[in-house]
Amino acid sequence: MAALCGVRVGQLLGLLALLFGPVKALEPISVGIAIAAASALTGYLSSPDFYCGRLVECCRDGQPLNATALEADLRDKLFGQHLAHKTISRALTGFMGNPSPKKPLVLSLHGWTGTGKNFVSKIIAENVHKLGMKSKFVHLFVTTAHFPHDNQIRLYKDQLHSWIKGNVTNCPRSLFIFDEMDKMHPELLDAIKPFLDYYESLDGVSYRKAVFLFLSNAGGDLITRQTLDFWKAGKSREDLQLKDFENVLSIGMFNNINSGFWHSSLIDKNLIDFFVPFLPLELKHVKMCVLAEMKERGFVPDEDVAVRVANEMTYYPKDLNLFSDKGCKTVPVKLDFYL
């Protein structure tokens, strides 16, 4: 990087000499201005303001998150998830604004397919690193794709360990997203655990500024049941609070034999900062997804199309037809058909 900037700055100084060189009789004051301008320019050209984003992607450190932008993204793109919205907005803004956090931020996102877990991860990635999921500081691991074979767990463990270490060494504000956590081998989870803890450093590397997102369907049934009970009691969905789920989630899943995740001491040791429930989506939310998707693609949002796409989804439970069984997941594909 320094070498690259050096070349550019050198060329620029040459150009300035060419421009000002022949003029021998410049008054000192304009020479002074020229020198000041040139040094300001070279200072600028070698400063992160100039090359970061233009020439290379730089690791962010120090700048707090733009809370307004994050809020706007969550408001305009995520529907029916008031708890996820509030929790993520607060947790992430607070964490990124803290110059010396005591532990990495660990969020565990739970809910059925299509409720917005991957979608929110993308929004988080874009707000933490400008290039979002394409950023070299954002790392996505999907259990069934990256760690498919149980007999290679030892290899995966070594790889994961060295990747996390290497990437956090390069950029303390690295973001790691683990999808399909409920399918992850417990041993692999054990390999990640030390990074999530309160240690000041491990082998000279501090992980305290990193962000870890765990995505899983685990607890989706409990979240649905809770939301449905609320609805049946005639209460407003927006009145559901985090505390209505927190215990259900941590205790409920701890006892679930199929989620290896919960056998580990993640919960015991309180390494997860927030359990974030993603509620099942109703028809009106699916409609909002359709309208947002149309806008995103440059079409005029059309209520009629939104109704038709939303009506194509299947809803459960069968007697109530309340929640979309794929959330908003198939909205883009279904919309193709109408546009």
Ligand SMILES: *[C@@H]1O[C@H](CO)[C@@H](O)[C@H](O)[C@H]1NC(C)=O
């Ligand atoms: C934060 O984001 C808002 C909305 O996108 C934008 O208008 C504002 O300029 C941003 N602020 C900073 C400091 O970048």
Ligand SMILES: *[C@@H]1O[C@H](CO)[C@@H](O)[C@H](O)[C@H]1NC(C)=O
């Ligand atoms: C960072 O993580 C990626 C996987 O996302 C890996 O391929 C790469 O080798 C890691 N970098 C370092 C320096 O460890």
